[in-house]
Amino acid sequence: MAEATTELLTTADGRPLKAALAAAQSRAKRRAFFLVLPLLLFVLLTFLVPIGYMLKRSFEHDGFASTAPALVAWFEANPDFDPANPPEEAYAALVQDLARMQVEKTTGLSGTRINYSVPGTISLFKKGAREAKDLTPPFKESLVALDADWGRPALWRGMQSASHVYTAEFYRVASDMKLNDDGWARGEDNERIYLYLFFKTFLISGLITVICLLLAFPVSHLLATLPMAKASLLMILVLLPFWTSLLVRTTAWIALLQEQGIVNDILVGMGLIDDEGRLTMMYNMTGTIVAMTHVLLPFMILPLYSVMRVIPPSYARAARSLGATSWTTFRRVYLPQTLPGIAAGSLLVFILAVGYYITPALVGGADGQLISNLISFHMTKSNWSLAAAIAAMLLAAILVLYWLYDRLIGIDRLKLG
Amino acid sequence: MKKTLILTTALVGFGFAANADVTVMSWGGAYGAAQTEGHVKPWMAATGNAAIMVDSDNPAPAIKAMVEAGNVTVDVASVEYADAIRLCDEGLLEPIDAASLPAGADGTPAADDFFPGAVTECAVSTDIWSNVFAYDTTKFPEGPTTAADFFDLEKFPGKRGLKKGAKAVLEFALLGDGVPAAEVYDVLNTPEGVDRAFAKLDTIKSEVVWWEAGAQAPQLLADGEVAMTTAYNGRIFAAAVGEGKPFQIVWDGQIYENESYVVPKGAPNKDLAMDFIKYATSTEGLRAQAAHISYGPPRKSANLEPIIYAGDGKTEMGPHLPTNPANLTNALLTSSDFWVDHDAELNERFQAWLSQ
Amino acid sequence: MTVEPRNDAFVAFEHVQKSYDGVSLVVKDLNLSIAKGEFLTMLGPSGSGKTTCLMMLAGFETATHGEIKLDGVNINQVPPHKRGIGMVFQNYALFPHMTVGENLAFPLEVRGMGKDERESKIKRALDMVQMGAFANRRPAQLSGGQQQRIALARALVFDPKLVLMDEPLGALDKQLREHMQFEIKHLHESLGITVVYVTHDQGEALTMSDRIAVFNDGRIQQLAPPSDLYERPENSFVAQFIGENNKLPGVIEELTGDKALVRLTTGELIDATAVNAREKGGKTLVSIRPERVEFKPEMMPAGAHTIDAEVIEVIYMGDILRAVLKVAGTDDFVMKMRNTLWQTKLAPGQKIKVGWHPQDARALDP
């Protein structure tokens, strides 16, 4: 191959060619920049800022740090105290803060913050705050007498941790860690759920992506090769799911697939199964996969179709004329050219699947719980920091996938439509 | 706060009519309609003020977002009891002066008229709804009659529908295991109690169809997918009385809960909002809502006279309300204190149990 | 067992018909034999069925009726990849995800050829088209002409006996096209392969082919070497389609052997050679090539009929001068004159007499 010449090229007036090119292009770039500026602002305000805010929230919470100044100061001065046996002055600071919370009506706020890592704290704080002004020294004894939980090392660890505005606590919780009397540790077997659901979510999303790909590939190919009029008609059928609400579609699947549903009725009617042996296709993994595949299929078909439509049939013909069987032609010539579409569709479907939770929740029964359900749960239960931490982990996982994708296929080859 | 403003403008993109004086946010559907008919319209007619009803999947997170963003567009919101407590704890709600609530129609002072727990620092109950279980009378003419029967697969074979979540399910398991209503939360507050609840659920786990949305429960029953199911009592009422389905509610072991109006902190029309709440939670306001949906009025005075179902103009609501004395023989009031403390923890445990 | 009549043609179409829609025939009763080593061009206007014929030969379309034979064997049922026919497409159809080298390796790999043999063949094929340095480029990094060469090399690399080319130069500019015409012709000669070439460009067909099949409306209008086609068109379609052509409508007044006396519609009498209008009193269209029109009496055969003409304009075209004349009522009669030192200069408005050798005026179907 011819080696690129290494000597510096210059323009007629002696400027280095590179600099001249850069100058010429920068004008065009500036103009392009102003054209996309509105979109950029829009994306910034509606997408990046909320995501940034969410990320911030996942490691920031001042619910306790801002409401218990005495204790915060004490923790700062005594970072290495023994949580199993905090000294009297710690209890004194705590009582002082509790009395203050009662006056400022911040008991719930600070209790809620501690409750994230030490369940049961909200009512403990409320009771403590109500009684605080009547407590007498030594506060250690009087508080513990009020409720033995005030002496729990886990509570003191929790309060110490919450005295910092910035914390990794929510990430710990989202990684199935629990704060107990000896510090953070892996949770009990019957409590660990987040990592399992992460894994399950990715597995199911991957499975759905594969199924979507297998179903969408021939359909897209058909669409791409049919004459335009027929293709548009078929395309309408493909897009039909977009025109009905998610709940309607989901309900339709329930009506079809449940045990007393249409499919089972037909199978029983045809004598293929007996009435006792009705198939369970709903409220389990099957239901989840069927309904989600249906919902997400168009997102696979569209990019595939747009890629396939522009692959001229002459490539396949060329391959055949060169001696390739139809299978070899497909594998070595057609398939590689659809790769950008496959990749784009898979990425779309996978990412959407990871974020879906209503459909699996409705049709999946016990199997329908995915990580997004827990994000939604914590959102509705007001624990936004934990929801944000889970979401951030999800985001990180997807970015890793994206990076892998870029390494393996190259992001410039992505073709979304 | 500015940063949150941007976030929430994006998250909560509500486009409200600008000229409405009071904006009420509720759950939509039959429930929202009942409050529109029972509260919003009569209040507008009585006071001449304008009010508008907007729907939300769940008003609690929506108003949290608004208040945190300092961009509150809602004056009154209908939220679950535990959410009312939680939001109040976080300082996101306006306190409501209990003393200002009107006396009952019979003259009973509000403090004595409301059921215990119906009025809290930031919330006034509008109705009491209940987690009950129901069955198809054509399948079981003799019918299950107790919570224990729900867990008895031998006597009453068939699938069971259960809400997919820890709350009300764990209590129901303990009630079905013979724990008296008064002791349920004491038991559930111990690790052994939680284990006991899950153990009880284990006995029917293989037969359970888990539902997620309230509408699914009567549907499961109607489709014959389950022999009996827990449900929100209003949904069963709508199917049985409204659509004539052969469904029967078992009130034994019902777990009932208040639903409340709250005023978000910084509501644009706070004074009118308070006035609206006083009107809506008066004896008449509560009765008017209960005429449209089978959730019980949380005032004694509102339960004295029979309430006639507005849907058909003849059915007497009394027997269908969770607050009917006959339905309260073995009933449990949800402890919001307990759930505010243990929601996350027990939900994790529940999810882990589900996936085993 | 009956013995089939042996046909020693390399490629043969026998009574081939093709219909896509079951209603109309795109190819109507095609009979064509191509000899080994021949360069045969299918020439015709767009839509005349050339590509369809090529596709049937390559195996991408099936003949609705008739037989196609390759080396004496009926290949109607042979799938395309087993026909061993090299093919060059108009858009080149180079696989965009493969390098040039990989493109060329493809037909060799699917034939299970070893790596060493493959590489030497690829190298040879690339050198043949002067693209030896480009093996590692992707098609998108090549110019149109370069892609064309690679497509050619790929079609030849597995040593096919027959190569089909469907308007391979259609996308190139004129200069490059002419250069490539020469190269393809050269390759054909040096490799001794049989080429079936499709084009709608008559210049291309004339310069490259051993024989040309002129297509129109699904039929071969004339199958002949280029010089015959140009000089002795057998019908007025071919006469008009190939090269520039003057046409004069008239009626055959006298017919003696091949010699015809034609009375033009405007009354003048001219001499012509009867070709496919051989009926006394029948209508005809007389076709005369512009460069065979003479206006100097000394250049015309003795006793030839001449006809009055008026010069409308003379266009200077470098090597030739092109005069547009008003003749027998038409004012688009063209006469070409060599631009020599002693050439007579004609001026617009000038009245002259034009004539021709009778064998250059062909009386064709009207």
Ligand SMILES: Nc1ncnc2c1ncn2[C@@H]1O[C@H](COP(=O)(O)OP(=O)(O)O)[C@@H](O)[C@H]1O
């Ligand atoms: N795949 C096809 N389906 C239907 N009609 C076709 C198809 N290919 C070609 N035709 C028709 O057959 C006729 C001949 O086409 P073609 O062989 O491509 O002509 P040419 O190559 O001479 O331009 C045209 O009228 C064209 O419209």
Ligand SMILES: [Mg+2]
């Ligand atoms: Mg063609």
